[in-house]
Amino acid sequence: MSNRFKLYIKNAKQVVLVCNNGERFLTKEGMKNLSVIENCSLIIGIDGLVKAVGPADSIDSRFEGASFENVINATGMCVIPGLIDAHTHPVWAGDRVHEFALKLAGATYMEVHQAGGGIHFTVTHTRQASPDQLFSSLSQRLTRMLRSGTTLVECKSGYGLDLDTELKMLMVIERARQSLDIGISSTYCGAHAVPKGKTVAEATEDIIKVQLPKLKEKMEQGDLRVDNIDVFCEKGVFDLDSTRAILQAGKDMGLQINFHGDELNPMNSAQLGAELNALAISHLEEVTNGGIAAMAKAGTSAVLLPTTAYILRLPQPRARDMLDCGVIVALGSDFNPNAYCCSMPMVMHLACVNMRMAMNEALAAATINAAYALGLSQSHGSLEVGKQGDLLLINSSRWEHLIYQFGGHQELIKYVIIKGNVV
Ligand code: NIG
Numbered sequence: 006m007s008n009r010f011k012l013y014i015k016n017a018k019q020v021v022l023v024c025n026n027g028e029r030f031l032t033k034e035g036m037k038n039l040s041v042i043e044n045c046s047l048i049i050g051i052d053g054l055v056k057a058v059g060p061a062d063s064i065d066s067r068f069e070g071a072s073f074e075n076v077i078n079a080t081g082m083c084v085i086p087g088l089i090d091a092h093t094h095p096v097w098a099g100d101r102v103h104e105f106a107l108k109l110a111g112a113t114y115m116e117v118h119q120a121g122g123g124i125h126f127t128v129t130h131t132r133q134a135s136p137d138q139l140f141s142s143l144s145q146r147l148t149r150m151l152r153s154g155t156t157l158v159e160c161k162s163g164y165g166l167d168l169d170t171e172l173k174m175l176m177v178i179e180r181a182r183q184s185l186d187i188g189i190s191s192t193y194c195g196a197h198a199v200p201k202g203k204t205v206a207e208a209t210e211d212i213i214k215v216q217l218p219k220l221k222e223k224m225e226q227g228d229l230r231v232d233n234i235d236v237f238c239e240k241g242v243f244d245l246d247s248t249r250a251i252l253q254a255g256k257d258m259g260l261q262i263n264f265h266g267d268e269l270n271p272m273n274s275a276q277l278g279a280e281l282n283a284l285a286i287s288h289l290e291e292v293t294n295g296g297i298a299a300m301a302k303a304g305t306s307a308v309l310l311p312t313t314a315y316i317l318r319l320p321q322p323r324a325r326d327m328l329d330c331g332v333i334v335a336l337g338s339d340f341n342p343n344a345y346c347c348s349m350p351m352v353m354h355l356a357c358v359n360m361r362m363a364m365n366e367a368l369a370a371a372t373i374n375a376a377y378a379l380g381l382s383q384s385h386g387s388l389e390v391g392k393q394g395d396l397l398l399i400n401s402s403r404w405e406h407l408i409y410q411f412g413g414h415q416e417l418i419k420y421v422i423i424k425g426n427v428v
């Protein structure tokens with residue numbers, strides 16, 4: 006073994022491993038009992054992977070005489086895995102602050118959408134924006150997320166609804182993946198709304214016969230990497246049959262299924278996700294008991310989005326019922342022009358206060374379970390030997406301050422570390 010390492014984090018007050026048995030996800034019992042070590046040190050190798058983690062004394066003697074590119078004295082601080090945001094829409098032009106005012110005055114999300122605003126407003130502006138403009142705003146947003154502790158983020162397309170703009174958005178996400186520190190899982194969301202002037206059947210056919218084959222070609226040529234497929238399965242948007250057809254076509258070309266379901270109306274999206282062996286379904290404010298049971302049985306994770314329920318004053322996602330039934334619960338910010346939130350600490354706070362999750366549960370949902378929702382929990386989401394060295398140093402002697410404090414997280418997060426590099 007080489008005697009050179011990238012990073013030595015010395016003597017942290019607490020290190021929250023999240024899990025340490027190689028679990029790919031945690032359900033209720035595991036989330037309750039997160040693995041925490043007091044007075045702990047951690048070593049990241051030159052390859053950016055965790056090499057060792059354990060009691061400070063034993064790490065000190067084991068690595069005596071080794072050389073490190075960087076040493077951080079973490080006395081009085083806590084270490085947690087980097088936060089993972091399992092649901093965002095970060096590529097767009099045209100904010101909707103004017104619609105926030107309408108919604109505060111009583112308009113519903115669907116009233117604004119059906120009047121041609123909402124997603125349609127953002128689509129008009131995103132179609133007109135250049136790739137450079139989109140990249141510039143995307144990198145600013147991802148940098149804000151990173152400063153708030155997000156080290157891996159899911160990024161959707163979906164404000165194009167036509168082949169050219171969807172590809173433009175996915176290429177911008179690809180550019181970010183290659184040039185920014187933050188980790189990215191990319192999602193094709195061409196079925197985010199039915200484009201103006203098209204029927205659901207026409208839009209579905211365009212996605213399956215035109216957009217997905219072109220995407221496949223680009224992926225095979227190595228121009229683009231896309232990880233997931235998404236559909237907004239909702240009354241007045243894509244119904245259950247069109248959602249099934251689009252998701253199945255995406256799955257057939259190797260994409261992981263991760264879609265919007267049961268948000269504003271019960272659609273049986275959860276049952277559909279279970280039937281298709283989806284990796285994840287987001288929202289689920291209106292999920293039924295049968296849907297919860299089906300997801301638990303299929304191992305389909307629930308990506309809950311407390312910002313959306315908060316902003317739209319929807320019923321809260323039923324986190325407790327899902328946990329009680331054994332569903333794998335993850336969290337996401339849903340960053341988009343409707344829910345303008347870049348901060349996973351705020352998301353965890355809302356999950357605890359409004360969805361009645363415990364702080365341990367919220368952290369597991371924003372780390373190992375969010376990694377699972379993206380199909381990346383073998384390499385991300387916990388501080389275990391062999392996993393990617395993505396972590397946060399919290400300037401507090403108890404990690405829970407990250408959730409307890411309401412805002413101001415950028416001061417609390419002393420260092421964000423990705424692959425062993427301070428970023
Ligand atoms: O997850 N519900 C559908 N999609 C987004 C909102 C997108 C938008 O309004 O621009 C969501 O909340």
Ligand code: FE
Pocket residue numbers: 092093094265339341
């Ligand atoms: Fe969304």
